[in-house]
Amino acid sequence: xxxxxxxxSRVICKSGTSVKIECRSLDFQATTMFWYRQFPKKSLxxxxxxxxxxxxxxxxxxxxxxxxxNHASLTLSTLTVTSAHPEDSSFYICSAPGGTSGRTDTQYFxxxxxxxxx
Amino acid sequence: xxxxEQNSGPLSVPEGAIASLNCTYSDRVSQSxxxxxxxxxxxPELIMSIYSNGDKEDGRFTAQLNKASQxxxxxxxxxxxxxxxxxxxxxGGSNYKLTFGKGTLLTVNP
Numbered sequence: 001x002x003x004x005x006x007x008x009s010r011v012i013c014k015s016g017t018s019v020k021i022e023c024r025s026l027d028f029q030a031t032t033m034f035w036y037r038q039f040p041k042k043s044l045x046x047x048x049x050x051x052x053x054x055x056x057x058x059x060x061x062x063x064x065x066x067x068x069x070n071h072a073s074l075t076l077s078t079l080t081v082t083s084a085h086p087e088d089s090s091f092y093i094c095s096a097p098g099g100t101s102g103r104t105d106t107q108y109f110x111x112x113x114x115x116x117x118x
Numbered sequence: 119x120x121x122x123e124q125n126s127g128p129l130s131v132p133e134g135a136i137a138s139l140n141c142t143y144s145d146r147v148s149q150s151x152x153x154x155x156x157x158x159x160x161x162p163e164l165i166m167s168i169y170s171n172g173d174k175e176d177g178r179f180t181a182q183l184n185k186a187s188q189x190x191x192x193x194x195x196x197x198x199x200x201x202x203x204x205x206x207x208x209x210g211g212s213n214y215k216l217t218f219g220k221g222t223l224l225t226v227n228p
Binding site (some may be wrong): 032093108110114 | 220
């Protein structure tokens with residue numbers, strides 16, 4: 001298996017502020033990480049692919065200037081929600097492929113970050 | 119547009135029964151398939167991966183793949199109340215991306 005951590009697990013912020021979420025692969029290196037968003041009782045929605053050493057790739061309809069992604073190292077990707085608004089309140093989850101199994105097509109998920117914007 | 123279809127449920131089974139979860143996918147060239155379990159308010163947890171036609175067993179879980187029919191299933195034997203969760207079918211694509219189904223909510227009744 002593999003361990004992916006996220007921090008913080010829960011954050012409450014005021015409308016208009018920015019929030020940074022960290023995603024770390026703890027026992028393996030990840031040149032690629034993925035960021036998902038999940039609204040209550042809905043399926044996972046892929047937001048973007050985070051690439052170490054290059055720009056993130058965003059899915060259609062996701063604003064790259066609002067959701068800033070930085071893949072600073074082989075074990076860390078960050079998602080910054082800029083000028084957050086109540087409609088950005090959601091469960092944000094990162095994942096990384098590979099782990100320690102050697103198979104790079106298996107994705108392991110972090111525990112998620114619940115964002116509430118007041 | 120790749121699609122992964124699952125019956126949204128809810129699927130309700132009594133404790134000790136076999137739960138059968140089904141998934142179909144549209145991309146005929148897909149090679150990797152995964153089942154994730156997601157408890158309410160938690161992130162998905164990998165249960166099984168399968169890459170070849172046939173059955174793969176791991177404890178009480180059996181994944182079945184039929185590439186000709188573009189069909190993958192998950193059987194849970196001796197279902198327990200702790201198995202109650204949403205089960206997500208995912209199909210692997212290029213650049214490590216996964217395409218997820220909308221999930222099937224399973225309820226195991228004591």
